[in-house]
Amino acid sequence: MTTPKPSGPPVYPLSKQxxxxxxxxxxxxxxDAVADAFxxxxxxADAHGTLEAKQRELCLLAAFAAIRNEGGFRVHCTRATEAGATAEEIxxxxxxxxxxxxxxxxxxxxxxxxxxxxx
Known part of the structure; x- marks a missing residue:
């Protein structure tokens, strides 16, 4: 049996698509349990270290682009802009x-x- 999905807005924004x-x-x-664990x-990982949210998101964008992971790239592109990244930086x-x-x-x-x- 699966547990109900959390209500309310997601913790992180997703794609704008x-x-x-x-x-x-x-x-x-x-x-649900594996998704929650992930x-x-x-x-x-986000809480570890001293990078600010924008820096973390830009690093993740590079990684997702490098492995051609469109879904991850889109999610983190949205998060990067929400963290203050400009289109030019992305x-x-x-x-x-x-x-x-x-x-x-x-x-x-x-x-x-x-x-x-x-x-």
Missing amino acids: DTFVSNLDRLRETS RGLRRA EQVVILLLGTSLGLVPVVEALSWAHDELQ
Whole structure:
């Protein structure tokens, strides 16, 4: 038996896209307990260290772009803007990946996700 989903707004904002379903929501469809544990892990990781929210979110954007995780990128793009990141900062984080871990196609792909979220 699964426990009821928490009521009220999500702890973190998700994508601004109308039809977006996060990977956490998909995990929750199978196991509330595992989804809650994952959320707890992310909260602990966020609380560790001295980086401010905007810095953490920009780091996560680079990671999600590098592994081509569209869902994670969209969620953290929204969170980055809510933490004060500008469109120019988000674009720079993605463009910095050119010539490092990513080629042209994944960078342009991530830029399109960012532009969707920043509208």
